Amino acid sequence: MSAVSAVFRKKKRAKPNHSAAGNFLNMLLLVVMGAFMVVPLVLSISNSLKPLEELFVFPPRLLVRNPTGKNYHDVFVxxxxxxxxxxxxxxxxxxxxxxxxxxxxxxxxxxxxxxxxxxxxxxxxxxxxxxxxxxxxxxxxxxxxxxxxxxxxxxxxxxxxxxxxxxxxxxxxxxxxxxxxxxxxxxxxxxxxxxxxxxxxxxxxxxxxxxxxxxxxxxxxxxxxxxxxxxxxxxxxxxxxxxxxxxxxxxxxxxxxxxxxxxxxxxxxxxxxxxxxxxxxxxxxxxxxxxx
Amino acid sequence: MEKGLVHVLRADLARRRKATIKQMKKSKISFLFIAPYCIIFTVFYLVPVVTSIGLSFTYYNVLESPRFIGWQNYINLFFADDVFLTAVKNTFLFAVVTGPVGYFMALIIAWMINEIKKPVLRAIMTLVFYAPTISGQAYFIWKFIFSSDSYGFANGWLMKLGATYSPILWFEDAKYIQPILIVVVLWMSMGTGFLSFIAGLQNVDRSLYEAGYMDGIKNRFQELWYITLPSMKPQLMFGAVMTITSSFAIHDQLAALAGFPSVGYAAHTVVSHLVDYGTIRFEMGYASAIATLLFMVMILCNKLVQFLLRKVGQ
Structure with missing residues (x-):
């Protein structure tokens, strides 16, 4: 794009000291921690699509069963x-x-x-x-x-x-x-x-x-x-x-x-x-x- | 002889003055470029900080004009205000969690993300970890997760598993408030520094690694300590500054979840105290003393971090 961005275009090379097992473990850890980061956000979105009866069920569900746009409609009303x-x-x-x-x-x-x-x-x-x-x-x-x-x-x-x-x-x-x-x-x-x-x-x-x-x-x-x-x-x-x-x-x-x-x-x-x-x-x- | 010296000095001074004036004229365009920013910056950032320091030595309730009372505000803070001491303790707790712990978490996660080979996966992971920080008031969801009825996530599952028979009042019990808030604060603690780390890691000079392999770097941890970290010191410093600022400024999330004031002041931080005196009690002098202290501590932490960062890679 420009002279400046050319500086950043560098090739990634394979690193000799990195074992496949290490790479796998790394990915696994990231996915587990990533889940902790994402679940609350997913829950927010899922909650916003839940009809009233699904918001108050026991035990609570992470994902919505019958998504509805009613909550968004409610905001505007x-x-x-x-x-x-x-x-x-x-x-x-x-x-x-x-x-x-x-x-x-x-x-x-x-x-x-x-x-x-x-x-x-x-x-x-x-x-x-x-x-x-x-x-x-x-x-x-x-x-x-x-x-x-x-x-x-x-x-x-x-x-x-x-x-x-x-x-x-x-x-x-x-x-x-x-x-x-x-x-x-x-x-x-x-x-x-x-x-x-x-x-x-x-x-x-x-x-x-x-x-x-x-x-x-x-x-x-x-x-x-x-x-x-x-x-x-x-x-x-x-x-x-x-x-x-x-x-x-x-x-x-x-x-x-x-x-x-x-x-x-x-x-x-x-x-x-x-x-x-x-x-x-x-x-x-x-x-x-x-x-x- | 002496007269000659004076003469020479005077001529030198005149020449220098002329040079400065010439320089100023040459710099006119530069000053025009920086003027809009610098004026606004001075009025809304510099003057307030200086005013704050000045007001901290006064009694000021907005209605009457400020009255000078010397160090009295500071003396009261430390010797007559138990809630402030609680606030300091809490701030310290949250600052340690978001500060050092959050900082290293951000660094380690940025490093782990950088170890992924596929660029698309890297981008997705960066988004996953950074999203809570940018999603505004998404922390409200924690209020739902830890709501005090059986429909909240935490209670629902604990009851389903039989760990408890009645819902726990998470945010009404001082015992639970702090651990929950620490989780929330960590969840949001990636911050601007995290992006800086990601960028810094991507731009470490590759030839350094090759040289490292020649010199017998054995695994990715040695690589991190001896090559990667030393070459991204500036980003580490930037991340530290951003972390210090945000970890001492914690208040909004806590107030939204645990209420303000919170049960037993369990979520009361120095900034909460500042907000309390500044916007509720209108004791502006006292509030300014709190603000000044906060600012001084931030600067001190900044110096400490600078000192520590010199040790990286040694």
Whole structure:
């Protein structure tokens, strides 16, 4: 695809020191542990398809006997009875996820490009701070963030969720590490041809790092797709899908089927995106290392 | 003589200043590129951390302006707040499980996956182990598995097998809460580091292995310790940073399953305590002290890991 990905195309050779028995044992162990990982997810999906009488049987069954779409139907019925139409919650989350992810991709890539390919004073310091910031968990910054949001009057707006997500340190970090691998000669050639720095960035550098795009997109997507934003958003019509769905889950036993359906709706989207972009993500993560 | 020296120094200084200004002008475009990110980053990541440290020395209830009280918050945390000490103990427990245990599990599983020869199988296995981490609130299913009636998986089967005659109240009994939560936390602990390990393992220079065989590497374990791990140190470091962050930040899953506050504070972590004081009691100064401590401990752990990683392959 590009000069960068060529680096990763390496042939796997048979390893002389690996016995067949070892390989078999390895696979066996993986399957057993994999079952532990997968069973709860399978159970979620199976539960979401179970009719009410199957959800409450003794002994409980892992797999559904007579699958039904009723639980999914229930979610929509339940939500259409709510004060704010269900489509609004979907719109909110989709809007937040799309703008946040796209903005993050552009802003973080621009900064990553300058940090990786420009020589200017202070760049090591800036990058050092951002690496440290990988450790700022949301809870540590939540309180001051709330105070800042209220000072600048962003409470109860989409921007309160979207804008901080634009500067997620993880995305910048991965993008910068990956961009280091773009050959300098490629950029020099463009500059000699008279391309402006902006042009070089969008037309030369960015197409080289498409797999890093996907990685940034999936991490940002995961965060925003699951963002409840309950700290900043009060108006019901601005609340997000995960928030609305957690309200269904709070319905307890009588909503068991609908809750299962909701869980599946929420988990299926990130998983599908991961499946589609897996090879690109792994390629990006190869350069994720922190060097001392 | 001395005058000459001063003159030379002054000229040198002027030249340097000119060079810096020239450099700055040349860097203008670079600064424009980093500006949008850096401004947002400063406002929503850096300023909050600094503010948090500042507020931790005050009494602040949002209504009145902050009042400086020195180290009082920290003193109260350690000497007057039993729940905090419980929270520290619990956080330590969960952090050890997701931290070191989860980290090595992720590394070992990534390595085992890498030993598979077929790329398709590798991809499927990667998905299988990573899926719980990305599937949002899928941990709700554990509430069903360990529900306190006989329709839950755990109870249903225990009763069917005759191990118990009445359903066990899993999340209402402090004795069961922690073991169950540890299972759940491990289930979700693969994390971003896992992907980094998978990628790192795939990209170890093959010629190193050949050299290793010449030097008498006998089995896959020696290969792992002497060749593979040393050449993926940067990924190990990245994985460690991500693990430290997520293992100290554990709260959401626990609160969703065991309730908040949980029975006997069995699932109360430092972050739970922070959420309690920050968003329920509005004692922002006190909550900031908790946040600051948490942050400091994370940095310390990070340094410790850096130190330990130097020993890999020796």
């Amino acid at each position: 339940l939500m259409s009875e709510s004060w704010v139409p269900f489509s609004r919650y979907i719109f909110n989350t989709v809007f937040i996820t799309l703008t946040g992810t796209l903005g993050h991709l552009i802003i973080a890539s621009m900064c990553a490009y300058a940090l990786a390919k420009h020589k200017f004073p202070g760049r090591n310091l800036i990058f050092g701070i951002i690496v440290t910031a990988l450790m700022f968990s949301g809870q540590v910054t939540a309180i001051p963030n709330y105070l800042i949001m209220s000072k600048i009057g962003w409470l109860d707006h989409y921007v309160a969720i979207v804008v901080p997500a634009l500067a997620k340190p993880l995305g910048l970090f991965l993008m910068k590490q990956f961009m280091e691998q773009i050959p300098d000669t490629l950029l020099e050639a463009a500059r000699i041809d008279g391309a402006s720095e902006v042009h070089t960035f969008f037309r030369i550098a960015m197409p080289q790092v498409k797999s890093a795009w996907l990685t940034l997109i999936i991490f940002s997507f995961q965060d925003l797709w699951n963002a409840q934003g309950a700290n900043y958003i009060y108006s019901e019509e601005l609340k997000t899908l995960p928030y609305a769905l957690s309200q269904i889950a709070a319905g307890g036993i009588s909503r068991a089927g609908a809750t299962a359906a909701v869980t599946v709706i929420m988990m299926i989207v990130p998983i599908v995106i991961f499946v589609v972009s897996q090879s690109n993500i792994i390629e990006t993560m190869a350069s994720s290392g922190i060097k001392e």
